[in-house]
Amino acid sequence: MHFDYSPKVQQLRERLLAFFDQHIYPNERRFHEEVEANRRAGNAWVPTRLIEELKPLAREAGLWNLFLPRSARAPEGLSNLEYAPLCEIMGRVAWAPEVFNCSAPDTGNMETLERYGSEAQKVRWLEPLLHGEIRSAFLMTEPDVASSDATNIECSIVREGEEYLINGRKWWSSGAGDPRCKLFIVMGKTDPTAGRHEQQSMILVPADAPGVRVIRPLSVFGYDDAPHGHMEIELKNVRVPASNILLGEGRGFEIAQGRLGPGRIHHCMRSIGAAERALALMCQRAIARHAFGKTIAQQTVTQERIAEARCSIEQARLLTLKAAYMMDTVGNKVAKAEIAMIKIVAPNMALKVIDWAIQVHGGMGVSDDTPLAYMWALQRTLRLADGPDEVHRNMLAKLELSAHMKLPADSVQPPITRGA
Known part of the structure; x- marks a missing residue:
């Protein structure tokens, strides 16, 4: 590599x-x-x-x-x-x-x-x-079920002649607050009696379709992320042409696997950027401020954290690059372990570095006078978005165990949850 x-x-x-x-x-x-x-x-x-x-x-x-x-x-x-x-x-x-x-x-x-x-x-x-003329949202997570297991999804997509009838409630639909949002990609069930991973389908729903109702914006640690937003949305007797189905009925889980791999690694790339920014702000503040007769940068605890932050960022970056390289060369399915690993590592690393930067800034760090508080809120959300840490860890453990039990690693399915 x-x-x-x-x-x-x-x-x-x-x-x-x-x-x-x-x-x-x-x-x-x-x-x-x-x-x-x-x-x-x-x-x-x-x-x-x-x-x-x-x-x-x-x-x-x-x-x-x-x-x-x-x-x-x-x-x-x-x-x-x-x-x-x-x-x-x-x-x-x-x-x-x-x-x-x-x-x-x-x-x-x-x-x-x-x-x-x-x-x-x-x-x-x-x-x-x-062309940047419109925006879109991805409707997967639901408030009434544990959406870390996508097979729990209850939103129904029922074929009626040349249309599909859609009923369900979604939330954490990122981007749906923007008035330019014209398209929802909705995941739901077309056949609850099919195999566990063949029940789900994805369908394209115009945001202005009759029966679509945006219930409310959801806040993240008090931030509403306007004008982007994370919305709770009701789909009540929404009808769309049958041609709006993606790939065909029962292909939703397959599509989600393909969609969320790149999404996860993109989040991780941005997490590393956030950590780099936090470390830069931390160093600038530490050099400029004095406490107990010397700069904060001269305090050994600060030096230790700066050094640890640099090590952690570099480690996460290398793992991200390895995952990206494997996605390019052997595909997302083969790279599923590396994608899961970086999805665990990067947000946790960024949270640690941002927290240390907040500490160096003192009271200013938790205010909106710096971007640090907002950065921390966003990174904390990523420990849930696109699969919570626990699900990724469970999948990784099963992959490791399968190698020792002579089980095919392909039998372990990567987790699927909402896409941000």
């Missing part, structure tokens, strides 16, 4: 870093001020002018749709290994990925449409998503 940046990636990386210095970091406060202004005006769910101003600049810089490999519709797309250092940089500021059309859940939904959609579905939905 060779993890050196190719000349192409090195050039993109330098261009992206310059874009951050010029357009992202100087506008961090403006983004939040704009959202707050919209909230005070009575509607926080309004796209920010800032991001809409920056999108054309990102496209002009050739920093658009970098996440999607092997797509004729997005020839600028990179391999997972190539994308990793760029996605990491995007993760340094929570709202930045949208500027480059590389934000969840749109990235996962676009990959789903590219890999599993019909030509008609791609023309209607994928192309406007790739």
Whole structure:
């Protein structure tokens, strides 16, 4: 495995870093001020002018749709290994990925449409998503069942002639708060009597279809993540054409496996970027502040944490690159153990580093005067999103045990939960 940046990636990386210095970091406060202004005006769910101003600049810089490999519709797309250092940089500021059309859940939904959609579905939905004209949401998790086991899903998708009738309730539907959200990819059951992993299907539902009702936004440690949002949604007697099914009935679990692998590693790439940002803020604060007669940077406890943070970040980065390399070379299914490992490691690592950075900042660290508190809330959520730690650990343990019991590792199914 060779993890050196190719000349192409090195050039993109330098261009992206310059874009951050010029357009992202100087506008961090403006983004939040704009959202707050919209909230005070009575509607926080309004796209920010800032991001809409920056999108054309990102496209002009050739920093658009970098996440999607092997797509004729997005020839600028990179391999997972190539994308990793760029996605990491995007993760340094929570709202930045949208500027480059590389934000969840749109990235996962676009990959789903590219890999599993019909030509008609791609023309209607994928192309406007790739152009940044609309946004989308992924409706998988449900409030009434333990969705860490996707076979528990109760949302029903019933064929009636040339239509499907959909009934269910979903939540943590990230992106559904945005008024530009025009498409829901919904997972539900088409045949409760089929085999455990053949009951589920995925179907495309227009966000404005009759019977769709957004019940409420959900907050994460007090943050509503407007204008993106995580919504609870009711689907009551929603009818869509039968042609809106993805791949066919009973293929939902298969599609989810393909969708969530890239989504998980993208989250991990961004987690490493968040940790890098936190470490930089920690060092800057430690150098600038004095306590008990010397700078905080001179305190041995701070030095130990800085050193440990650097080790942890580098370890997580190497595991992410290994997983990305395997996804590119042997496929997501073979790389399922590495994907699960980094999904456990990266958010926990980022939480530790961010927590130490908060500690160095003192009271300021838990306020909104720095991005640290919000970064911590987002990373804590990732220990649940796309599969809780416990499910990934259980799957990894079964893979290890199967090797010693001479059981086929393919019999162990990776966990499936909501996609962010």
